[in-house]
Amino acid sequence: MKEVYIRIKGRVQGIGFRYWAVHEAAEIGGISGWIHNAADGSVEILMSAEEDKLDQMLAACHQGPSLARVDKVEFIVGRRSSFLPPIEYGVFKRV
Numbered sequence: 001m002k003e004v005y006i007r008i009k010g011r012v013q014g015i016g017f018r019y020w021a022v023h024e025a026a027e028i029g030g031i032s033g034w035i036h037n038a039a040d041g042s043v044e045i046l047m048s049a050e051e052d053k054l055d056q057m058l059a060a061c062h063q064g065p066s067l068a069r070v071d072k073v074e075f076i077v078g079r080r081s082s083f084l085p086p087i088e089y090g091v092f093k094r095v
Contacts (some may be wrong), residue, residue, distance in 0.1 A: 001049065001050060002048065002049070002050070002051050002054055002073060003046070003047070003048040003087070004045075004046075004047060004048075004054055004058070005044070005045070005046045005075065005076040005077075006044065006045050006058070006061065006073055006074065006075055006076060007038065007042045007043070007044050007073075007074050007076055008042055008043045008044075008045070008061055008064070008070055008072070009041075009070075009072040009073075009074070010067040010068065010069045010070045010071035010072065011067075011073050012041075012042060012043045012064065012068050012069075012070065013037050013041055013042075013043065015065065015067035015068055015069055016065055016067065017035075017043050017048065017064055017065060018035045018036070018037065018043065018056050018094045019066070019094070020065035020068075021035045021043075021045065021061070022035070022036075022092055022093065022094060023094075024057065024060050025047070025057060025092035026039055026092070028049075028053055028056045028057055028060075030049050030053045031047050031048070031049040031054070031057055031086050031092050032048045032049065032088065032089045032090055032091055032092055033045060033046045033047030033048055033087050033092050034046055034047075034084075034085060034087070034092065034093050034094070034095045035085070035092075035093075035094055035095070036094065038054045040058055044076070044079060044084075045061065045075045046084070046087060047087075047092065048087050048089070058073070061073055069072055083094065
């Protein structure tokens with residue numbers, strides 16, 4: 001199992017990106033984590049899964065749902081905000 005924390009920038013809020021991500025994670029299967037809207041207009045995702053599943057989800061996030069415009073997907077390295085929840089294994093949800 002691997003864990004990644006990413007930030008997706010572009011037109012990603014107010015267009016159903018979080019709902020899409022929850023559905024996409026369920027379609028791929030085996031992905032635990034969460035997605036939330038950040039204050040700067042980006043979306044952040046913390047997820048854990050087998051490497052091949054993470055690769056599939058990362059590839060999907062580069063495209064996003066049809067109304068999204070993904071300008072950049074960047075990995076966040078280091079400490080997460082203490083206000084954000086830990087991963088509940090077996091669950092991928094909006095927070």
